[in-house]
Every structure is written in C-alpha cells, then in structure tokens.
Amino acid sequence: xxxxxxxxxxxxxxxxxxxxxxxxxxxxxxxxxxxxxxxxxxxxxxxxxxxxxxxxxxxxxxxxxxxxxxxxxxxxxxxxxxxxxxxxxxxxxxxxxxxxxxxxxxxxxxxxxxxxxxxxxxxxxxxxxxxxxxxxxxxxxxxxxxxxxxxxxxxxxxxxxxxxxxxxxxxxxxxxxxxxxxxxxxxxxxxxxxxxxxxxxxxxxxxxxxxxxxxxxxxxxxxxxxxxxxxxxxxxx
Amino acid sequence: xxxxxxxxxxxxxxxxxxxxxxxxxxxxxxxxxxxxxxxxxxxxxxxxxxxxxxxxxxxxxxxxxxxxxxxxxxxxxxxxxxxxxxxxxxxxxxxxxxxxxxxxxxxxxxxxx
Numbered sequence: 001x002x003x004x005x006x007x008x009x010x011x012x013x014x015x016x017x018x019x020x021x022x023x024x025x026x027x028x029x030x031x032x033x034x035x036x037x038x039x040x041x042x043x044x045x046x047x048x049x050x051x052x053x054x055x056x057x058x059x060x061x062x063x064x065x066x067x068x069x070x071x072x073x074x075x076x077x078x079x080x081x082x083x084x085x086x087x088x089x090x091x092x093x094x095x096x097x098x099x100x101x102x103x104x105x106x107x108x109x110x111x112x113x114x115x116x117x118x119x120x121x122x123x124x125x126x127x128x129x130x131x132x133x134x135x136x137x138x139x140x141x142x143x144x145x146x147x148x149x150x151x152x153x154x155x156x157x158x159x160x161x162x163x164x165x166x167x168x169x170x171x172x173x174x175x176x177x178x179x180x181x182x183x184x185x186x187x188x189x190x191x192x193x194x195x196x197x198x199x200x201x202x203x204x205x206x207x208x209x210x211x212x213x214x215x216x217x218x219x220x221x222x223x224x225x226x227x228x229x230x231x232x233x234x235x236x237x
Numbered sequence: 238x239x240x241x242x243x244x245x246x247x248x249x250x251x252x253x254x255x256x257x258x259x260x261x262x263x264x265x266x267x268x269x270x271x272x273x274x275x276x277x278x279x280x281x282x283x284x285x286x287x288x289x290x291x292x293x294x295x296x297x298x299x300x301x302x303x304x305x306x307x308x309x310x311x312x313x314x315x316x317x318x319x320x321x322x323x324x325x326x327x328x329x330x331x332x333x334x335x336x337x338x339x340x341x342x343x344x345x346x347x348x349x350x
Contacts, residue, residue, distance in 0.1 A: 187240075195243070197243050198316075
C-alpha cells in the first residue's frame with residue numbers, strides 16, 4: 001500500500017491522505033486516477049494523452065514538479081509515501097488543477113508568436129539542417145508546454161512578472177528562425193527586469209525538464225543576442 | 238522598464254566582474270606578501286605613496302567594485318524588497334556614486350603625502 005497525501009482545495013486547503021494499492025510499473029498519474037475512480041470522484045486533476053506528449057498532467061510530486069504520466073512511483077516514493085500538490089508558482093483552480101493562463105500569456109508577452117516574412121506565393125524557405133541557427137532552434141523546439149520549468153523556477157517565485165524559462169526558451173527558438181521578421185520587438189520584449197537578464201542560472205528548469213531541454217542555455221543565448229543588438233545599435237547611431 | 242538600460246547594466250556587471258576577478262587576485266597576493274614581516278601602516282604607505290601604478294590599480298578596483306556592487310544591490314532590492322522603478326534607479330545611482338567617492342578618498346589618502 002502507498003500512503004498518498006493529495007492537496008484538496010484551492011489557495012487555501014489541506015492534504016488529504018489516501019491508501020492506494022501498489023502495482024508494478026505504476027505511475028503517479030495511475031495513483032491519482034485510482035483515487036478519482038475508486039476513492040473520491042470529486043478529486044479534480046488534469047491529464048490527456050498519458051504518454052508524455054501533451055504536457056497536461058504536471059503536478060508537484062514529493063516537492064518537485066514532474067510529469068505524472070511518465071513518473072514511476074518506484075522512482076519517487078521509495079518509502080511508500082507520496083505527496084501530490086498542484087504546480088507551484090501558479091494560481092490553483094481546485095485540488096491538483098493549476099491555472100495555466102499566466103504561464104501561456106507570458107509566451108505571448110515574450111514574442112512567442114512566429115512573424116512570417118514570406119507569403120504563400122513565395123517558395124518554401126530552405127533552412128540548412130546543419131546551420132548554426134537551425135541547430136540552436138532544434139535544441140529547444142521539443143517543449144510540450146507542461147509548465148514544470150516555470151513551477152521549478154525561483155526567479156518566477158521572486159518576481160511575478162518574470163517571463164519564465166518556457167516562454168524565454170520559445171523566444172530563443174524563434175530568434176534562431178531565419179524566416180521570422182519580428183526579431184527586434186522580440187529581443188526588446190525579452191530584455192529587462194521581467195526577461196532573460198533576471199535569470200540567475202540556478203538551472204532548476206534544466207534539471208527538471210521532462211524533455212531534457214535546457215532553458216538555461218536558451219536564456220544565455222537571449223542574453224548574448226540582446227547585448228549584440230543593443231551595442232550594434234549604438235555603433236550605427 | 239527600459240530594455241536597453243537592462244542590457245547595458247547586465248553587460249557592465251559582467252565586464253566589471255572580469256576586472257574584479259583580476260583585481261581581487263592581485264589584492265589577495267598583496268595581502269599575503271604585505272603581512273610577511275608584520276602589518277604596519279608605515280609599510281603600506283611606503284609602498285603606495287607616490288606610486289602611480291598602485292594608485293591606478295586601486296582607482297580601477299574602486300570603480301569596478303562600485304559599478305558592480307551598485308548594479309547587484311539594484312537586483313537584490315528588486316527581488317527581495319520589491320523596490321523597483323525610477324526611485325530604485327535613483328537610489329542605486331547614489332549608492333554607486335557614494336561607493337566611488339569613498340573608495341577614491343581612500344586611494345587619495347594612501348597615494349598622497
């Protein structure tokens with residue numbers, strides 16, 4: 001048997017303890033689903049694909065944000081005790097459901113939207129797979145938007161306006177998109193108190209990213225790119 | 238928040254960090270060397286008085302420390318105290334100038350007769 005503490009309520013709430021049978025290859029999402037199906041149908045949580053593609057099921061598991069569908073109980077609950085809470089740094093809707101709006105709003109604020117320079121009448125852009133920009137973009141594009149890096153980031157906790165690792169990582173992939181025409185606005189959006197210069201390189205995002213991406217590396221790239229732009233401008237008056 | 242200003246301050250803090258790394262090494266080596274035969278004000282002043290090389294070194298050291306420290310304090314004030322905006326910029330500018338003046342006063346004191 002597993003002893004599972006589950007957050008109940010919203011901002012105010014408490015941990016409720018459930019007993020869940022251990023099974024081979026059991027994931028944390030299996031545990032939460034067992035509780036909802038068999039012990040308390042009023043439990044709210046969020047999931048969709050169950051196979052690590054959609055980024056819906058991230059929760060705080062024994063103190064660390066994790067994708068619950070791909071987190072085996074064996075790995076995180078050696079002592080047979082689990083504590084499951086909603087993602088940190090986000091408002092709680094109910095129980096294990098965090099409100100993701102500000103997380104995704106910040107993607108937009110960081111210039112996360114592709115700004116095309118060609119029309120459908122133009123030929124398809126040729127981007128060499130081995131080019132430096134393409135390789136930089138490649139390193140960051142597998143983000144599934146789960147919010148784990150955002151929940152793990154101390155700078156987000158200190159500064160509510162901080163754009164966060166995922167949004168900045170997204171911006172960096174677009175900075176390296178040679179087809180994009182919105183670079184100046186994007187670099188202005190990611191510079192500053194709420195942007196890449198606030199990163200303290202603590203690397204919790206990189207440590208916990210379930211896709212093994214390195215937002216820290218992307219943010220370092222943005223720091224270089226904004227510096228190049230700022231000082232390049234001065235040279236050209 | 239002015240993005241250009243943030244970038245300039247960020248670069249300034251990194252560049253002064255490089256300068257400080259070198260200055261601190263020289264400083265530590267000098268301390269170890271200076272205390273070999275006991276530490277006296279007379280010995281220190283004998284080394285620094287009228288010595289343009291040491292005065293130049295300490296001026297660079299003071300300015301780098303003042304710039305680096307003021308920008309760092311600005312970040313600490315923003316993150317820990319929520320002290321941001323034009324008032325914060327003004328306060329940190331004052332801190333930077335005060336640190337520079339205090340440091341230069343000490344340099345003048347050990348260089349001059």
